[in-house]
Amino acid sequence: MTAMAFRSEVRIQEADFDLTAEVAALRAGQPGVGGLVTFVGTVRDLNEGASVAEMELEHYPGMTEQSIATIIEQARQRWPIFGALVIHRVGPLKPLEQIVLVAVTSAHRGEAFQACEFIIDYLKTEAPFWKKEQTPDGARWVDARVTDETALDKWRT
Known part of the structure; x- marks a missing residue:
C-alpha cells in the first residue's frame, strides 16, 4: 500500500x-480509501416555529477559512483520515438549497x-458565520442552538 498525501480543502x-x-x-x-462519509446541510423552511422564506449567511473572510482548516487539522490529529473537504455557502439561500458539504475519506x-461528525459539530459552533432568517415577522439573527453546543461535549471528553 502506497502512503497517501493528506488532502484538505476549505471553500x-x-x-x-x-x-x-x-x-x-x-x-x-486514492486507492487506499475504503470509507467516504459526507454530510450535506440544507436550508429548512421552518425554524423555531416560524416559516423561513430565506436565510442569508455572512462570514469573516480569511478568518472563517482558517477556523475551518484548524477544525480539520484537529480531526486529523484524532483519526487516521486521508482527506477532508468543507464547502460552505454564503449569501442568500432559499429552503431546500444546500448550505454546507463536509466530506471525509479514510481507510x-x-x-x-x-x-x-466532529468537523460538522465544531463548524456549527466555532466557525465565524452569521445567519439571518427572513420570516413572516421580519428578519432575525439565528443563534447557535443548545443542541449544537451539547454535541460538542462528546468531543471534549
Whole structure:
C-alpha cells in the first residue's frame, strides 16, 4: 500500500456545489480509501416555529477559512483520515438549497464517520458565520442552538 498525501480543502462560496463531482475529486487517485462519509446541510423552511422564506449567511473572510482548516487539522490529529473537504455557502439561500458539504475519506468507515461528525459539530459552533432568517415577522439573527453546543461535549471528553 502506497502512503497517501493528506488532502484538505476549505471553500467559502456563493455558488452551489455538485456533491457527486466534489466526492469524486476528493477520492480521485486514492486507492487506499475504503470509507467516504459526507454530510450535506440544507436550508429548512421552518425554524423555531416560524416559516423561513430565506436565510442569508455572512462570514469573516480569511478568518472563517482558517477556523475551518484548524477544525480539520484537529480531526486529523484524532483519526487516521486521508482527506477532508468543507464547502460552505454564503449569501442568500432559499429552503431546500444546500448550505454546507463536509466530506471525509479514510481507510475505514468508522474513522470517516467520526471525523465527519466532529468537523460538522465544531463548524456549527466555532466557525465565524452569521445567519439571518427572513420570516413572516421580519428578519432575525439565528443563534447557535443548545443542541449544537451539547454535541460538542462528546468531543471534549
